[in-house]
Amino acid sequence: MDQLAEAIPYLGKRNPKAARWLVIIIALVAPIIAMMFGRTWVRILDFALLYMMLALGLNLVVGFAGLLDLGYIAFYAVGAYTWAFLASPHFGVHFPFWAVLPLGAGFAALAGIILGFPVLRLRGDYLAIVTLGFGEIVRIFMNNLNYPVNITNGPQGINALDSMNLFGWDLAKSLTIGDFQIHSLYFYYYFFLACVVGSIIFIQRLQISRVGRAWAAMRDDELAAKAIGINTRNLKLLAFSLGATFGGVAGGLFGSFQGFVSPESFSLMESIAVLTMVVFGGMGNIAGAVIGALILTALPEILRNIAVPVQETLFGHVILDPEVLRMLLLSLAMILMMLLRPGGLIPAHARYSRPELVGKGVRT
Amino acid sequence: METLLQQLLNGLVVGSVYALVALGYTMVYGILGLINFAHGEVLMVGALTALTVISTLMGIAPDTPPLLLLGVGLLAAMVVCMIVAFLMERLAYRKLRNAPRLAPLITAIGVSFLLQTLAMIVWGRNYHTFPQLISTTPMQPIEGVFINPIQITTIVASAVIMVGLVLLVTRTKLGRAMRATAENHRVASLMGVDVNKIIALTFVLGAALAAVAGVLFASNYGIAHYAMGFMPGLKAFTAAVLGGIGNLGGAMLGGIVLGLVEAVGAGYIEHLTFGFLNSSYQDIFAFVILGIVLIFRPTGLLGERVSDRA
Numbered sequence: 001m002d003q004l005a006e007a008i009p010y011l012g013k014r015n016p017k018a019a020r021w022l023v024i025i026i027a028l029v030a031p032i033i034a035m036m037f038g039r040t041w042v043r044i045l046d047f048a049l050l051y052m053m054l055a056l057g058l059n060l061v062v063g064f065a066g067l068l069d070l071g072y073i074a075f076y077a078v079g080a081y082t083w084a085f086l087a088s089p090h091f092g093v094h095f096p097f098w099a100v101l102p103l104g105a106g107f108a109a110l111a112g113i114i115l116g117f118p119v120l121r122l123r124g125d126y127l128a129i130v131t132l133g134f135g136e137i138v139r140i141f142m143n144n145l146n147y148p149v150n151i152t153n154g155p156q157g158i159n160a161l162d163s164m165n166l167f168g169w170d171l172a173k174s175l176t177i178g179d180f181q182i183h184s185l186y187f188y189y190y191f192f193l194a195c196v197v198g199s200i201i202f203i204q205r206l207q208i209s210r211v212g213r214a215w216a217a218m219r220d221d222e223l224a225a226k227a228i229g230i231n232t233r234n235l236k237l238l239a240f241s242l243g244a245t246f247g248g249v250a251g252g253l254f255g256s257f258q259g260f261v262s263p264e265s266f267s268l269m270e271s272i273a274v275l276t277m278v279v280f281g282g283m284g285n286i287a288g289a290v291i292g293a294l295i296l297t298a299l300p301e302i303l304r305n306i307a308v309p310v311q312e313t314l315f316g317h318v319i320l321d322p323e324v325l326r327m328l329l330l331s332l333a334m335i336l337m338m339l340l341r342p343g344g345l346i347p348a349h350a351r352y353s354r355p356e357l358v359g360k361g362v363r364t
Numbered sequence: 365m366e367t368l369l370q371q372l373l374n375g376l377v378v379g380s381v382y383a384l385v386a387l388g389y390t391m392v393y394g395i396l397g398l399i400n401f402a403h404g405e406v407l408m409v410g411a412l413t414a415l416t417v418i419s420t421l422m423g424i425a426p427d428t429p430p431l432l433l434l435g436v437g438l439l440a441a442m443v444v445c446m447i448v449a450f451l452m453e454r455l456a457y458r459k460l461r462n463a464p465r466l467a468p469l470i471t472a473i474g475v476s477f478l479l480q481t482l483a484m485i486v487w488g489r490n491y492h493t494f495p496q497l498i499s500t501t502p503m504q505p506i507e508g509v510f511i512n513p514i515q516i517t518t519i520v521a522s523a524v525i526m527v528g529l530v531l532l533v534t535r536t537k538l539g540r541a542m543r544a545t546a547e548n549h550r551v552a553s554l555m556g557v558d559v560n561k562i563i564a565l566t567f568v569l570g571a572a573l574a575a576v577a578g579v580l581f582a583s584n585y586g587i588a589h590y591a592m593g594f595m596p597g598l599k600a601f602t603a604a605v606l607g608g609i610g611n612l613g614g615a616m617l618g619g620i621v622l623g624l625v626e627a628v629g630a631g632y633i634e635h636l637t638f639g640f641l642n643s644s645y646q647d648i649f650a651f652v653i654l655g656i657v658l659i660f661r662p663t664g665l666l667g668e669r670v671s672d673r674a
């Protein structure tokens with residue numbers, strides 16, 4: 001949060017307190033403003049929050065621990081499919097919200113450890129490709145496990161997932177007080193916002209903890225980290241499983257928010273999209289992940305609303321459809337960011353125990 | 365028995381295409397230590413370029429002999445792919461040569477998706493029928509085992525190209541410069557090797573091979589579309605790792621072995637798992653092999669270098 005506030009131009013450095021309040025106010029009123037432009041925009045904000053959670057989780061793995069994971073969306077899928085299995089008419093079971101979400105998170109964490117074990121010894125590029133393979137394997141299984149026993153219902157996916165129900169309060173139902181109606185998208189927004197804020201607080205504490213510092217050491221120099229007695233094996237497994245947990249929770253929320261799941265939502269492109277958000281915002285930086293997710297979820301939608309009519313008036317038909325524009329945007333963001341500003345939009349800076357001494361010839 | 369022979373034959377055909385693509389990966393890796401993630405997309409660009417050129421020519425001059433058509437299409441594909449690879453190296457990778465390791469890899473992923481998107485813009489999302497200019501009428505050299513001329517062409521063409529490449533790398537001055545650059549950029553440049561030129565050439569050479577592979581691949585399956593490069597690219601990478609990345613002979617061996625394992629595996633998986641898994645799981649083999657090789661023998665079958673750089 002402080003990082004986010006600090007990142008606001010001008011205000012952030014001069015008046016951190018005001019900047020912080022500004023962030024809070026923006027976060028709170030965003031859906032109300034978005035509603036003025038139409039319901040879709042609130043929905044997009046809801047999705048942006050889910051992507052923020054994903055980006056925060058991936059940032060843990062890539063940014064903090066330095067393990068490039070290209071199969072991250074698999075954990076999202078595990079969370080979403082857990083929800084679909086345990087709370088939908090597909091198997092006819094309807095577990096309550098508070099049982100399914102932790103289970104999904106747990107399964108995702110387990111998947112993280114399962115992936116983590118064999119790839120412990122791999123580094124850098126090899127790790128990236130193997131995790132990519134893992135993501136693809138999960139997707140292939142989701143696509144094909146409808147035969148001979150129908151488990152995932154194949155490419156059609158699973159429909160009619162239960163909605164979120166917090167203590168008897170169904171988030172999917174709009175609330176009417178007198179003649180004033182509060183749309184259910186608002187409930188989702190504030191609930192997801194609470195989840196994201198919770199994640200941010202957790203990750204922030206984690207980053208400055210012993211574990212977080214050990215991750216940073218491992219990321220910067222694995223050999224040196226080992227030499228000073230850091231157990232890199234356990235830390236890697238922890239990074240994978242913790243990152244996966246966030247993916248699993250986000251996946252569960254996604255499944256019930258959207259109401260259906262299908263393998264299509266968990267393609268490699270989505271893994272890459274989340275990675276782009278982390279890279280674009282700034283690897284190893286909480287504020288970066290949040291901003292990256294927000295911009296890269298909202299921008300394609302804004303483009304969709306601008307580019308399509310513009311193309312129609314200019315050429316009479318749509319040349320670049322929105323999906324193409326999104327891919328174009330993501331891939332260019334990734335390449336240009338690496339070439340021009342490798343640290344991302346909000347570069348992470350090293351933390352010092354006594355920042356006032358930095359640059360004064362005193363080694364901290 | 366016939367099934368096994370048939371699957372081995374199919375594996376050999378696919379494997380030689382993998383081997384051609386794997387060579388591109390391995391050459392670039394050998395010289396830069398970079399996994400050029402976008403290499404598979406070069407294959408796709410090659411196939412689609414050839415498709416466009418061939419169908420245009422067919423429209424203009426319908427009586428052109430099919431072999432000439434294929435030759436012109438192939439040539440065009442190679443040229444376009446070489447340009448694409450050259451631009452890729454020049455615009456995206458060169459600046460990142462000394463960057464931290466994650467940066468070039470992330471860029472490569474970006475380039476890969478950029479190429480896919482551009483192809484989607486140029487050629488659309490649809491599957492295109494690739495003209496089968498070499499006959500696909502199957503022959504039966506052994507009872508129950510089928511092979512068609514395009515499959516034979518694929519195997520022969522790949523073999524010829526691979527021999528040519530090995531000769532180029534081991535016998536010519538250019539090849540020596542490439543090997544020197546792979547050994548050590550700095551010392552090579554002190555010996556009068558233009559390192560930048562050699563690196564660009566390596567990319568271009570790899571792209572030419574990928575173009576051939578793309579045309580052969582599309583001719584075999586009769587289709588081409590914007591996302592066709594991803595899977596062969598990934599599998600070729602697996603092949604390169606399997607053989608020992610950075611090693612030319614390894615890439616060829618890895619490609620063939622992977623093709624064989626995949627084909628035989630796909631043929632028998634249903635029996636082996638008592639009908640639970642079927643041939644739609646074919647793509648899993650490559651990933652499983654990749655995982656196993658990296659865990660138990662990261663240097664690959666023929667590699668000797670310690671994979672500490674990777």
